[in-house]
Amino acid sequence: MKSFAGRDILSLKEFERNEFFHVFDVASQLEPIARNRHNSDMLTHKTLVTAFYQPSTRTRLAHEAGMHRLGGHVT
Structure with a gap:
């Protein structure tokens, strides 16, 4: 793998x-x-970069909330 x-x-x-x-x-x-x-700190010092080509506020916010709950940052 x-x-x-x-x-x-x-x-x-x-x-x-x-x-x-x-x-x-x-x-x-x-x-x-x-x-x-x-909440968790398993993604501390990790960054999620999002690129949504269609307006999808609910999807974007769900991804951002999940990343924050795991201790990461979103760009």
Whole structure:
């Protein structure tokens, strides 16, 4: 499996099968944080860059809120 570090993922076609399973494993580790509405510092010193080509305030705000809840920053 290739590292996700430094990769720009723009399409699901860029994933290999085992990478999907890795994403699902990480998602299951994050689920308790979401269910219990806790904050985390797991993304401290990380930045999420968003680029929405269609006006989608709800989607943009959901991504930003999630990043902030995990301790990261949004640009």
